[in-house]
Amino acid sequence: MSMLSxxxxxxxxxxxxxxxxxxxxxxxxxxxxxxxxxxFIIGExxxxxxxxxxxLSGLVDEFGRERVIDSPISEAGITGxxxxxxxxxxxxxxxxxxxxxxxxxxDQIVNQAAKVHYMSGGKLRVPLVIRTTxxxxxxxxAQHSQSLYAWVAHVPGLKVVxxxxxxxxxxxxxxxxxxxNPVVFFEDKMMYQVKGLVPDGEYTIPLGxxxxxxxxxxxxxVATSSMVQVALEAAGRLDGTGISAEVVDPRTLLPLDAxxxxxxxxxxxxxxxxxxxxQQYGVTAxxxxxxxxxxxDSLDAPVARMGAMNVPVPFxxxxxxxxxxxxxxxxxxxxxxxxxx
Amino acid sequence: xxxxPVIAMPDQWLQMYGQMVRIRAFEEQVNExxxxxxxxxxxxxxxxxxxVAVGTCQALxxxxxxxSTHRGHGHCLAKGAAVDRMxxxxxxxxxxxxxxxxxxxxxxxPETGNLGANAIVGGSTGIAAGAALSAKLRGTDQVAVxxxxxxxxxxxxxxxxxxxxxxxxxxxxxxxEHNRYGEYTPAGEASAGDPQARPAALGIxxxxxxxxxxxxxxxxxxxxxxxxxxxxxxxxxxxxxYRFRGHHVGDINRSYYRSHNExxxxxxxxxxxxxxxxxxxxxxxxxxxxxxxxxxDVRAEIxxxxxxxxxxxxxxxGEVTHHVYA
Numbered sequence: 001m002s003m004l005s006x007x008x009x010x011x012x013x014x015x016x017x018x019x020x021x022x023x024x025x026x027x028x029x030x031x032x033x034x035x036x037x038x039x040f041i042i043g044e045x046x047x048x049x050x051x052x053x054x055x056l057s058g059l060v061d062e063f064g065r066e067r068v069i070d071s072p073i074s075e076a077g078i079t080g081x082x083x084x085x086x087x088x089x090x091x092x093x094x095x096x097x098x099x100x101x102x103x104x105x106x107d108q109i110v111n112q113a114a115k116v117h118y119m120s121g122g123k124l125r126v127p128l129v130i131r132t133t134x135x136x137x138x139x140x141x142a143q144h145s146q147s148l149y150a151w152v153a154h155v156p157g158l159k160v161v162x163x164x165x166x167x168x169x170x171x172x173x174x175x176x177x178x179x180x181n182p183v184v185f186f187e188d189k190m191m192y193q194v195k196g197l198v199p200d201g202e203y204t205i206p207l208g209x210x211x212x213x214x215x216x217x218x219x220x221x222v223a224t225s226s227m228v229q230v231a232l233e234a235a236g237r238l239d240g241t242g243i244s245a246e247v248v249d250p251r252t253l254l255p256l257d258a259x260x261x262x263x264x265x266x267x268x269x270x271x272x273x274x275x276x277x278x279q280q281y282g283v284t285a286x287x288x289x290x291x292x293x294x295x296x297d298s299l300d301a302p303v304a305r306m307g308a309m310n311v312p313v314p315f316x317x318x319x320x321x322x323x324x325x326x327x328x329x330x331x332x333x334x335x336x337x338x339x340x341x
Numbered sequence: 342x343x344x345x346p347v348i349a350m351p352d353q354w355l356q357m358y359g360q361m362v363r364i365r366a367f368e369e370q371v372n373e374x375x376x377x378x379x380x381x382x383x384x385x386x387x388x389x390x391x392x393v394a395v396g397t398c399q400a401l402x403x404x405x406x407x408x409s410t411h412r413g414h415g416h417c418l419a420k421g422a423a424v425d426r427m428x429x430x431x432x433x434x435x436x437x438x439x440x441x442x443x444x445x446x447x448x449x450x451p452e453t454g455n456l457g458a459n460a461i462v463g464g465s466t467g468i469a470a471g472a473a474l475s476a477k478l479r480g481t482d483q484v485a486v487x488x489x490x491x492x493x494x495x496x497x498x499x500x501x502x503x504x505x506x507x508x509x510x511x512x513x514x515x516x517x518e519h520n521r522y523g524e525y526t527p528a529g530e531a532s533a534g535d536p537q538a539r540p541a542a543l544g545i546x547x548x549x550x551x552x553x554x555x556x557x558x559x560x561x562x563x564x565x566x567x568x569x570x571x572x573x574x575x576x577x578x579x580x581x582x583y584r585f586r587g588h589h590v591g592d593i594n595r596s597y598y599r600s601h602n603e604x605x606x607x608x609x610x611x612x613x614x615x616x617x618x619x620x621x622x623x624x625x626x627x628x629x630x631x632x633x634x635x636x637x638d639v640r641a642e643i644x645x646x647x648x649x650x651x652x653x654x655x656x657x658x659g660e661v662t663h664h665v666y667a
Contacts, residue, residue, distance in 0.1 A: 072504055074504065076467065077467050077502050077505055080468055080498060081467050081474055081502065083471055084408075084456070084469060084472040084475065085472065085474050085478070087456055087472065088406065089475055090478060107464060107498070108467060108498075111461050112467075116449075116457065117665070117666070119439060119447040120438075120442075120447075121442050121664060122440070122664035122667070123439070124456065124457065156665050157665055157666065181667050
């Protein structure tokens with residue numbers, strides 16, 4: 001099954017290989033490290049172990065321990081070191097094993113990385129990438145399951161990337177590494193083994209350009225990261241009922257491609273925003289508001305929001321599975337919006 | 342205490358004397374600006390601690406890095422920042438070092454290796470290690486100095502960063518300005534044990550100096566910088582000093598955390614500028630007239646810098662959205 005409905009801009013459409021999401025990430029890192037000697041990786045168990053998810057396996061063999069640096073379990077410290085190295089001519093990629101652990105590095109992300117360029121009047125730059133993970137349904141409970149990108153997206157000066165396919169992951173990560181700003185890159189850890197078609201050859205995907213993953217006419221489902229696949233499944237179910245759903249993936253929250261989201265809403269008149277972050281004060285609220293403001297005259301119904309339940313993610317499978325939006329639930333909301341339920 | 346011989350030439354001592362006078366005069370003017378309502382924001386004065394910044398920065402090259410604190414004017418000047426553009430920044434003016442976007446607590450000047458003052462206590466302890474790692478990866482022999490106060494001894498990031506600096510032999514020197522008070526709390530109530538025992542436990546060489554004696558600070562800084570530059574790894578310099586004024590300019594009534602007698606005694610007996618001046622006269626490296634000349638020149642520079650800043654324009658309002666992203 002290919003998750004890639006559109007080849008990225010500038011990529012040869014026909015050619016491509018099946019890669020897992022994890023392989024695509026590693027390929028992006030390896031290519032950028034070959035291209036640019038200032039790129040290095042630092043994080044917990046990133047070298048011989050290749051991270052707890054094995055995403056970086058083998059990179060240390062090619063680039064050595066000077067450029068793939070195993071760190072102590074010190075999230076704040078490695079993020080601070082990344083900021084300092086970025087300010088002085090390097091292009092670090094900091095690996096924070098679980099997205100939940102960005103909490104430990106928040107001062108360095110929010111008060112240091114995000115502020116340096118502005119507070120210095122543009123004199124200092126922080127070309128830093130923080131790679132981390134997100135997502136529930138691994139039975140990992142409340143401290144290893146959160147999708148905390150809304151915290152980061154709240155802060156000006158940062159960029160936030162949420163890739164949903166192997167091809168997007170590769171092209172977006174290469175852009176993130178080349179960006180002169182701090183970029184926080186959230187990978188769905190449930191997706192590392194998912195395969196998809198990745199274009200051959202060199203390509204990048206610009207930050208701030210949404211992707212229409214599936215065209216449709218009756219309802220727009222705006223979906224981020226893990227929820228893109230959920231939305232595509234929901235769209236498949238809706239096909240059976242005669243409702244044509246369009247699935248739009250913003251791909252980056254900061255910058256946000258409001259134009260593409262608004263255009264889709266204007267086309268379909270009905271919008272559901274689906275995201276795995278907590279619903280309260282979350283990403284769905286911001287996106288729904290942007291769409292409501294930009295496409296108000298075209299909307300046939302209020303924008304619907306579907307996020308994670310406002311509870312710490314529970315351990316028991318019976319409990320955990322309720323907490324994130326499912327394809328069935330998304331399809332049900334779409335039917336209601338379209339007056340079919 | 343170090344017993345190293347004095348290792349600078351007379352003109353270097355005079356230069357350090359002038360730099361300390363510059364910081365003192367600058368800050369006295371900041372006090373004046375603040376209390377007369379001309380300066381927005383907050384002002385945390387460095388008066389009394391000048392020997393730490395000057396002695397340390399004298400041991401550095403222009404292309405070495407420093408990270409600084411919320412009490413950072415002294416570090417910026419000691420590393421080579423200009424008085425006029427610093428005043429302009431403090432007043433929120435366009436020609437300020439950060440175009441008026443940083444203010445007193447965030448002055449950065451990459452031209453002189455100053456990676457920025459930092460308003461988060463301990464916030465730059467990782468950045469300094471990162472700059473040192475960067476120097477190592479790029480194959481330069483630059484070093485990074487991380488200034489921090491005794492208040493930062495309570496921040497965990499300091500120990501995360503020092504641990505990695507020690508593991509990887511990074512050329513970073515942690516300079517603790519132990520001024521005895523973290524905001525309004527005596528250090529003894531805020532940090533347990535001997536501050537040097539903490540880096541020592543990580544295998545980091547430490548030194549303890551009289552932070553009021555610029556000659557001691559300079560000698561110790563030279564040793565740490567030379568070792569770090571040659572690949573010997575991090576160092577830790579504990580400088581005993583004293584904040585002559587309050588935590589910030591508005592901290593006037595201080596009797597609930599320290600006595601007037603204590604303040605008077607430090608100002609009378611332990612003023613770093615007076616100590617160096619007397620030492621230079623005793624060793625016949627300078628006479629009183631030479632020191633007065635230095636002071637007169639510095640006061641003229643301060644007055645001109647202030648005049649420049651007061652006359653400088655504010656940033657264009659449209660600047661507010663510039664530099665959010667590079």
